[in-house]
Amino acid sequence: xxxxxxxxxxxxxxxxxxxxxxxxxxxxxxxxxxxxxxxxxxxxxxxxxxxxxxxxxxxxxxxxxxxxxxxxxxxxxxxxxxxxxxxxxxxxxxxxxxxxxxxxxxxxxxxxxxxxxxxxxxxxxxxxxxxxxxxxxxxxxxxxxxxxxxxxxxxxxxxxxxxxxxxxxxx
Amino acid sequence: xxxxxxxxxxxxxxxxxxxxxxxxxxxxxxxxxxxxxxxxxxxxxxxxxxxxxxxxxxxxxxxxxxxxxxxxxxxxxxxxxxxxxxxxxxxxxxxxxxxxxxxxxxxxxxxxxxxxxxxxxxxxxxxxxxxxxxxxxxxxxxxxxxxxxxxxxxxxxxxxxxxxxxxxxxxxxxxxxxxxxxxxxxxxxxxxxxxxxxxxxxxxxxxxxxxxxxxxxxxxxxxxxxxxxxxxxxxxxxxxxxxxxxxxxxxxxxxxxxxxxxxxxxxxxxxxxxxxxxxxxxxxxxxxxxxxxxxxxxxxxxxxxxxxxxxxxxxxxxxxxxxxxxxxxxxxxxxxxxxxxxxxxxxxxxxxxxxxxxxxxxxxxxxxxxxxxxxxxxxxxxxxxxxxxxxxxxxxxxxxxxxxxxxxxxxxxxxxxxxxxxxxxxxxxxxxxxxxxxxxxxxxxxxxxxxxxxxxxxxxxxxxxxxxxxxxxxxxxxxxxxxxxxxxxxxxxxxxxxxxxxxxxxxxxxxxxxxxxxxxxxxxxxxxxxxxxxxxxxxxxxxxxxxxxxxxxxxxxxxxxxxxxxxxxxxxxxxxxxxxxxxxxxxxxxxxxxxxxxxxxxxxxxxxxxxxxxxxxxxxxxxxxxxxxxxxxxxxxxxxxxxxxxxxxxxxxxxxxxxxxxxxxxxxxxxxxxx
Amino acid sequence: xxxxxxxxxxxxxxxxxxxxxxxxxxxxxxxxxxxxxxxxxxxxxxxxxxxxxxxxxxxxxxxxxxxxxxxxxxxxxxxxxxxxxxxxxxxxxxxxxxxxxxx
Numbered sequence: 001x002x003x004x005x006x007x008x009x010x011x012x013x014x015x016x017x018x019x020x021x022x023x024x025x026x027x028x029x030x031x032x033x034x035x036x037x038x039x040x041x042x043x044x045x046x047x048x049x050x051x052x053x054x055x056x057x058x059x060x061x062x063x064x065x066x067x068x069x070x071x072x073x074x075x076x077x078x079x080x081x082x083x084x085x086x087x088x089x090x091x092x093x094x095x096x097x098x099x100x101x102x103x104x105x106x107x108x109x110x111x112x113x114x115x116x117x118x119x120x121x122x123x124x125x126x127x128x129x130x131x132x133x134x135x136x137x138x139x140x141x142x143x144x145x146x147x148x149x150x151x152x153x154x155x156x157x158x159x160x161x162x163x164x165x166x167x168x169x170x171x
Numbered sequence: 172x173x174x175x176x177x178x179x180x181x182x183x184x185x186x187x188x189x190x191x192x193x194x195x196x197x198x199x200x201x202x203x204x205x206x207x208x209x210x211x212x213x214x215x216x217x218x219x220x221x222x223x224x225x226x227x228x229x230x231x232x233x234x235x236x237x238x239x240x241x242x243x244x245x246x247x248x249x250x251x252x253x254x255x256x257x258x259x260x261x262x263x264x265x266x267x268x269x270x271x272x273x274x275x276x277x278x279x280x281x282x283x284x285x286x287x288x289x290x291x292x293x294x295x296x297x298x299x300x301x302x303x304x305x306x307x308x309x310x311x312x313x314x315x316x317x318x319x320x321x322x323x324x325x326x327x328x329x330x331x332x333x334x335x336x337x338x339x340x341x342x343x344x345x346x347x348x349x350x351x352x353x354x355x356x357x358x359x360x361x362x363x364x365x366x367x368x369x370x371x372x373x374x375x376x377x378x379x380x381x382x383x384x385x386x387x388x389x390x391x392x393x394x395x396x397x398x399x400x401x402x403x404x405x406x407x408x409x410x411x412x413x414x415x416x417x418x419x420x421x422x423x424x425x426x427x428x429x430x431x432x433x434x435x436x437x438x439x440x441x442x443x444x445x446x447x448x449x450x451x452x453x454x455x456x457x458x459x460x461x462x463x464x465x466x467x468x469x470x471x472x473x474x475x476x477x478x479x480x481x482x483x484x485x486x487x488x489x490x491x492x493x494x495x496x497x498x499x500x501x502x503x504x505x506x507x508x509x510x511x512x513x514x515x516x517x518x519x520x521x522x523x524x525x526x527x528x529x530x531x532x533x534x535x536x537x538x539x540x541x542x543x544x545x546x547x548x549x550x551x552x553x554x555x556x557x558x559x560x561x562x563x564x565x566x567x568x569x570x571x572x573x574x575x576x577x578x579x580x581x582x583x584x585x586x587x588x589x590x591x592x593x594x595x596x597x598x599x600x601x602x603x604x605x606x607x608x609x610x611x612x613x614x615x616x617x618x619x620x621x622x623x624x625x626x627x628x629x630x631x632x633x634x635x636x637x638x639x640x641x642x643x644x645x646x647x648x649x650x651x652x653x654x655x656x657x658x659x660x661x662x663x664x665x666x667x668x669x670x671x672x673x674x675x676x677x678x679x680x681x682x683x684x685x686x687x688x689x690x691x692x693x694x695x696x697x698x699x700x701x702x703x704x705x706x707x708x709x710x711x712x713x714x715x716x717x718x719x720x721x722x723x724x725x726x727x728x729x730x731x732x733x734x735x736x737x738x739x740x741x742x743x744x745x746x747x748x749x750x751x752x753x754x755x756x757x758x759x760x761x762x763x764x765x766x767x768x769x770x771x772x773x774x775x776x777x778x779x780x781x782x783x784x785x786x787x788x789x790x791x792x793x794x795x796x797x798x799x800x801x802x803x804x805x806x807x808x809x810x811x812x813x814x815x816x817x818x819x820x821x822x823x824x825x826x827x828x829x830x831x832x833x834x835x836x837x838x839x840x841x842x843x844x845x846x
Numbered sequence: 847x848x849x850x851x852x853x854x855x856x857x858x859x860x861x862x863x864x865x866x867x868x869x870x871x872x873x874x875x876x877x878x879x880x881x882x883x884x885x886x887x888x889x890x891x892x893x894x895x896x897x898x899x900x901x902x903x904x905x906x907x908x909x910x911x912x913x914x915x916x917x918x919x920x921x922x923x924x925x926x927x928x929x930x931x932x933x934x935x936x937x938x939x940x941x942x943x944x945x946x947x948x949x
Contacts (some may be wrong), residue, residue, distance in 0.1 A: 002849055009856035016883055020867030025875060032879055039886055042908060046897040051911050058915050063882065063922050072876055074933040090823070094869030097827045098862045098917040099832035105858035107841065114850045122897060122903045132905045144916045151920035155927035820945030822877070827869050
């Protein structure tokens with residue numbers, strides 16, 4: 001069992017790392033799709049099928065499209081697509097910060113005596129999820145709905161804002 | 172028409188009302204002011220005659236009208252009015268003389284701008300004097316006493332723009348004040364000892380037998396009887412007011428006032444108040460004569476001072492060159508005579524002399540005023556002369572007055588009153604010295620009065636002022652004539668053969684005269700002395716009349732040092748200036764030093780301290796508080812600026828910081844948790 | 847090795863990769879992508895504990911992860927809209943130049 005897990009992990013990590021290292025934004029987006037797919041695979045391995053499909057739908061389907069749109073809408077020339085890191089110092093600082101956090105997390109995980117739960121894989125049906133969502137977690141569901149609505153409105157406003165004023169007649 | 176004692180208060184009230192109204196009159200209401208004063212005084216004179224008639228109807232009775240003034244706790248302060256022959260005679264004399272002098276003043280001060288003010292003050296004086304005379308309470312008498320004192324000050328300094336007049340007024344007031352202090356102490360002691368200040372109060376009055384007996388019996392400090400001590404203290408007031416030695420120095424200087432003032436106040440009435448006071452409280456003064464073994468009798472002191480004053484005044488008068496100063500020293504001498512009479516035991520002789528003196532001294536002063544007015548205010552007798560032909564009425568009346576004062580025998584009142592005094596002095600068994608002093612003064616009086624008359628009226632006019640003098644208007648000469656008549660006639664009411672005045676004063680209804688031969692030797696002696704003085708004066712000043720203003724006096728030429736000593740008042744003023752005045756000036760300088768440097772210094776130090784504290788406070792505030800707050804604010808601002816530098820605006824930086832901070836915190840948590 | 851440990855290490859590593867990427871790149875869109883990765887790592891953690899952690903309510907972890915995905919998606923939308931807006935104003939997506947909120 002663990003072998004599959006390790007393989008999925010390595011693949012996901014590799015694609016994520018390369019995605020963020022590439023100067024070409026389109027390459028980054030596409031590689032990130034691969035890593036998200038990897039995460040969905042992990043969800044499937046863990047037995048959370050609903051989440052796996054939700055992951056694929058939302059991230060691979062929607063978010064990646066939004067990212068691609070954003071990339072394409074914000075380029076001026078071919079040169080813009082290749083944007084490298086600012087400086088070596090910045091890269092070093094980033095690696096330092098990331099390394100520190102990783103070290104701390106790893107230490108915490110390893111040092112804690114964790115026991116895997118006995119028993120086989122769990123599963124939860126969609127029906128159960130539905131009942132849970134609309135039952136005890138109804139308020140949270142409504143709140144999330146509200147967040148999504150507001151985020152939609154906000155995004156539309158932000159992205160569309162400037163076009164209201166009439167353009168000055170050009171001489 | 173008799174005036175009863177219940178209405179006696181009207182007599183002082185009328186001039187007081189005139190003074191009250193007169194105080195509010197404007198300067199140009201001259202006729203109204205004079206009319207008010209003269210009218211009030213005339214009415215008062217009529218009432219006084221009625222009062223005298225009432226008193227003479229019952230001469231032995233002391234009619235009183237007592238009333239309560241205010242009460243404080245258990246005791247009540249009572250005042251009252253008294254009517255007896257003494258009061259009656261004095262009231263008539265004062266109102267008559269005052270009336271004549273008021274009329275005279277309308278002429279004398281015709282050209283003065285402050286005419287109305289003069290009459291207001293004169294009325295105030297009259298009110299005080301009359302109140303003093305009619306009082307049955309020592310306190311009421313003291314009130315009148317002070318009123319006449321203040322009026323005297325106001326009138327001496329009437330021409331206050333002249334520094335000499337202002338100084339003289341101050342001197343008069345302060346000198347009499349010294350005497351008044353003794354008076355007040357005596358008054359307070361009397362009240363403390365007896366609980367009453369009324370003279371006659373149905374047996375409980377201070378001058379009545381029961382109270383006097385207890386006062387005489389008590390001995391106080393030094394073995395003195397209580398009545399002696401109180402009497403001597405009250406006598407201090409008389410010494411001041413009547414110009415006795417040693418408080419006589421104010422009287423000659425008081426001549427700075429207008430001549431009517433000198434006539435009224437400093438000759439006839441106010442200065443006589445002291446004599447009147449002693450006559451009034453005579454029972455108190457004489458109470459210690461009954462006590463055996465008393466170390467000092469009050470009346471002995473009175474007699475001694477009177478004798479000294481009589482001789483002193485007469486000696487100094489012989490060397491004066493100012494017309495009014497001669498008369499002033501003469502007044503001092505005559506007042507000494509009156510005190511002498513009181514001291515040797517005959518208060519009736521003193522009052523008789525007081526009444527006659529009032530008449531002829533007022534006459535002499537008014538005559539002098541007539542001369543001064545005519546000679547355009549020339550007062551130096553060396554610069555006058557030859558006025559006999561130019562001012563006949565004045566000369567005639569002045570001569571009458573001069574003869575009355577000198578004691579020219581038989582025809583003139585002064586002779587009879589002075590005889591009474593000398594006779595009483597002869598009969599005093601304590602000492603003959605007052606008699607000798609009195610006799611010496613008789614000769615000197617005749618001498619200086621002859622000198623005065625000869626220098627002023629005799630010979631030829633020595634200056635233009637004298638040459639151009641002419642007789643004054645009737646308003647000034649008629650009072651002279653009336654007073655001259657009085658100076659002659661008044662004497663016949665008190666001759667030894669028919670002492671009507673004296674018996675009525677003593678309260679006797681019958682008049683017992685003594686025969687002519689009694690006391691004839693003394694009479695002959697005094698006549699001889701008068702003749703001696705008169706002849707000497709005539710020889711030196713009349714026969715060879717002075718021709719040059721600056722020529723020295725014959726006496727001065729003969730004995731210059733004696734003359735100089737006499738002219739300076741025998742050094743009394745100089746002595747006072749060297750001692751008391753110098754002491755006063757030292758005290759004033761010390762007080763000034765204290766005020767300026769000690770108290771002022773202390774205040775300056777405290778103020779400086781306050782200023783220093785203020786400055787320090789400000790400096791502390793600015794440097795400490797403000798600077799502190801400024802520094803704190805600056806610190807806060809700089810800290811804020813420093814902290815805001817953390818807001819780089821760089822999103823990457825924020826994220827990096829968060830990540831590293833998380834790592835550090837987690838590390839700390841791990842490390843801490845592992846312990 | 848405990849599978850839970852491996853999962854947690856996996857999620858931690860993913861989180862670190864996302865962090866490094868967000869810190870190292872200067873393009874705003876790539877920073878947002880890094881943040882998305884970090885959110886995904888958190889979701890991983892949730893599912894790992896749902897699968898291997900102590901038995902709790904059966905669906906809590908999944909529901910939490912659902913909400914996580916929803917919020918992450920919303921945030922991505924808004925963030926990218928912001929990036930577009932910034933680009934429109936400045937003409938460049940370099941995050942170092944967007945420092946107008948500097949204190």
